[in-house]
Amino acid sequence: MTDPFSPWPVAGVVRLAPLAGETTMSFVNRLAARYNVTVTGLLSAMAGPGVRGVWGKGCLVGEVFLAPAVRRRLASLCQVPESHLSRALPSWDEGADAKANGDQPNVRFASGSTVPAVMLGCRLCTAARTGAPCSARLYSALRPRICIRHQCWSLDSLALDRVTLVEGQVGLAGVPEVIRAHQRLLPLLRRRGSCENAFAVAQAVVASWWDAHWRDEVLWPARLGRVCADLPEGEVAVLARDVVTYPEAVAVTTVLSDRLWRQRILEDTHGQMPHTLAEVPRLLTELARCLGRPWLVEQLASSSAGALFAWVRACVRRERGAVPEEDVWAVPVAHRPRGLAAQVRELRLKHVGSAPVGGRPSRAEQAYQVGLAHARSYAARHGHLAVPKYGRHEGFALGPWLANQRTGVAALPIERAQALHRIDPWWNGPWPISWRRMYHRALVHVQKHGLVDATAGFPGTSLALGEWLHEQCSRYDDLHVGQQRLLADLGIRPAHARSAHPRRKSLALAFAAGLDYARAFAAVHGHLATSKSTRQDGFPLGQWLMSQRSRARMAEKETDRSRALSAIDPWWNPPWPMAWQRAYHHARKQCGSNQLLVPGDGFAGVGAAAALWLYAQRALFEELDPRQRDLLREIGITAGDAQARQTSRFYPTGARIDFAVGLAHARDYAGVHGHLALPHPVQHNGFPLGRWLASKRGEARAHARRTPAPWPGMQALAALDPWWLPPWAFAWQRDYHRLRLLFAAGLEPPPKLCSWFSEQLAQRQTLLPSQQRLLQELKDLPV
Structure with missing residues (x-):
């Protein structure tokens, strides 16, 4: 170890075995202590100079990741096979290829906030296994946290800052229930694969109960007083939270990991998303029994948030197939136990009073x-x-x-x-917002008029609201329990829902109201020949009368309602079209009540539209229904007038001409002249017959372009003149009839017509066959 500039290739002289679950940083720290060097010096000897970032107590709860070459040298130094180190140290095989420390690619450090939680291993067990009094830090796991042999609980190592490290152990001699709970949990961990996940959920549940500080909770304060810990008095309540709540966490884990209770949750909720925990009463009762807290049922019943509520909702969604199994055990971030380091830091800041605990709220x-x-x-x-x-x-x-x-x-x-x-207690009801809005409409009605009467068909409600209330009654058993509770506030309970009648308006009252509007209309206009859009004082009288006419026609005999309407207007439902009846009343109104029409003067003083209609009735008088003829006689149109229609003169004022009127004039003209090839300006008895025929030819040609079906008026006009709509130029047809008329009268045609005739004969082969036959008829005439 004398060369600080190159990795140390020589095998070590001290054998140091790792502990199961130990962090690589803890093992390196213990190895450096055995060689009486710093961690930086040891890693520099293994990986070369330049190792930085290892300083302060915060590094002890972090982790170090080594490159393969460094791992081999470290295994040689501690005289332990690398395979043994790989099994004992969870992060041993995680390489350090990324350059996290400047130019040094062989070593990478990670702070405590980026690695799993670390705890201080049992000191007595560590000393027994290493043969020396030292500290070892292990990854926080459920099984080794409690040492049953030495009756102690290892707390998580908390790095408050670079120089402050909070860690230690809690003696369990005064709380034997924690040891018993751990002994009950170990078999569950071996038998059930999801038990560790269930314990994480249970820990979040009881941690939220711990933070609630319920008044009825007396077991936890007493247990906290029996905990033996070498910790500051004010921080024991924070750091010993998991110790004090451990028996309850194990009991909750036992319930949550049992699939039978998931099935019971589904039965209690009927497969519907719960609104509060009161909808799973059997689960709350079981938790209260296991925890020895009877008051817990009432305390949790109104809860609509938290880890337990989220787990219940996830169970229902899982049974629906909406989420995978792992989502059942996923604890939302907001419901995870609050970090102990943050709480200890706040306590110390409060005690010192040097800085405020809370800063500016986040965005x-x-x-x-x-x-x-x-x-x-x-x-x-x-x-x-x-x-x-x-x-x-x-x-x-x-x-x-x-x-x-x-x-x-x-x-x-x-x-x-x-x-x-x-x-709003129902702000998040598991049903559509539209349902809630309709419910509030019903609630406003109840506040004004009292509870609804379902058995009487919801009288007093609007039609839409009554139909909605009846729909809720018809599917009452399928509604959410929260919806049923809300309907009870309206006066709808199970018995009322079963005997509910649909919301219907009284047909007798509705007819009586419509009859009053009909009387009011007839008093002003003298009839009930309304159009569909007619309204009387806002009431849709036209639609109502259409409905009454439809029902009267379907009835086999006259009904009381028909007689009531006939008393107002005998022709309220005529056997002919209502358009005829409306036109009749329009004409009758213009001629006055005691004044008859005078057909001979062209219906002087009558509007153009009414005059056209009257002329059409005179033209078709014999084809009308006898009762229609009687009505026309009341206003001066008689059979004699109809027979004299050819001698009467009528001068229209620009309104659209009825087809029957034009056909009658065309029949008169064809009877005199033998054809309908008259010029556009020609009039017949004051009727613009030329213009009318020109418009009908245009309609017929447009109809032929749209569809192969015959034009409706084609047959009637073709019966008068087969060539009224020739397939050639209409000027040719007019010249043909002029020449034919002159030949038939034995007169010499003018030079222009003679030239035209000679020209047609010369180009006869280019004409249509029908034109050739017409020319042949002209040649056969005696001239």
Whole structure:
């Protein structure tokens, strides 16, 4: 060891065996002490000069990772085979290839915050195995923490800073229940693979109970007084937490690791996500029995946060197949036991009074407080926190904020969950927010009008609310127990739910109300020929009458309701279209109550639309229903007037012309002239027949382009003139009929028509076959 500049190649002269579970740093420290050198000097001799970073007591709870060459030299120095070192030292085989210490790649140090917890091994056991009084630090494991032979508990080694190291042992002679609990736990660790995970959950559970400082808790203070520890008096309550709560942690572990209790949890919750621990009463009863604390059931029943609540929710989700098995035993960070080092540091700062314990809140905490303030404001205004997912309150996205809190409720710190619970106990109900919002509508109704009457069909409620309440009654047994509890506040209990009737409006009262609106409409307009969109004082009278007409037509005979409506208007439900009835009443209104229409003067004084309709009725008078003809006679339209329709003159004012009117004029014109090839400006008895036919030709051609089906009016017009819509230019058809008329009258056609005829004969082969036949007919006429 005289050459400090090169690794030491010579085998050691002292044999030093490692302890099972010991840290490599602890083993190197003990080896350096045997050779009476520092850790830095020993590692420099093994790995070369330049080893840095080993100073202060904090390094004792850290770890060192060695390169393979250094490990071989160290094994040679301690005279222990490297395979034995690999089995005894958990971190021995983890290399140090990364350059963590400047230019030195062979040694890498890790601080205590980046490695698993380290504890001080039993001093008597260490002395017996090493043959010398020394300290050895082991990785904190469940089995070796308690030394049954020497009745002591090894505390975790806590590095408060570079120069302050808190570690030691607690004597268990005064607390034999801790030894007995450990003896019960060891067989469980051997038999059940998940027992260590269950113990971690149980430790988090009892640690949260320890921090709660329940008034009924008397066993822990008494046990703490019997703990023997060479520690500062004020710090014993912090450092001995795990010792004092160990028997309870073992008892809780026994329950949590039993799969039977997971099945019972599923049975109690019916596979639904629990809202509080009160929904798993058998689990709470068993925990209270095992722990000897009967008051624990009531204490935990209202809990909706914490490690135990998170574990229960994870069990339900696991049985649903939503999470893997390992997630059942995952303790959220917020529910893990609080670090002892931080608590000891706070105690010492309080004692010294040199610095405040708490600093400035983190940004996450500040953001949470802002959201909590808006939640309080919203609840003060609305009485609940059932905010829609994307709802905003005073410009703050309260809906998304609450949705995030609900999503991570299992990992939410207890203080935050309790703060929201104080604002609204049902802020995180395991059912949709829409259900909660509808429930509050029902609650407002109950506060104004009293409890709802399910057996009577929820009278007094709105139709939507009544239907929702009946739906809850119909699936009452499938609802969450929390939902059933809320419905009880509305007056709906199991007996009421089973005898509930659907929410329906009284049909008799509804008809009577509609009849009153119908009377009011008829009193003003004199009829009930309404359109679908007609409303009377806000009431949808048109839709209501359509419904009544539909029911009357389906009935085999006249009903009381039909007679009531007929008493208001005998033609409220005519056998012809309602459009005809509305047009009739429109025309009747224009002619006055005691004044008959005068067809001969073109219905002077009547609006254009009504006049067109009246002319169409005169044209089709004989084709109407006899009862329609009777109605027309009441306003002056008679059979004689219909027969004289050809001599009457009518002057439209630009409204759309009815097809029946145009067809009647076309029939008259074709009867006189034998065709319908008239120019656009031609009128017949004042009717614009040329313009009307031109528009019908356009409609027919557009219809042919859209579909191969025949145009509806084609057959009627083709019966008057087969060539009313020729497939060639219409000017050709007009010239043809002009020439035919002159030939038939024995007159000489003008030169222009003669030239046209000669031209058509000359190019006859280029014409359509139908045009050729028409020309042949002209040649056959006697001229």
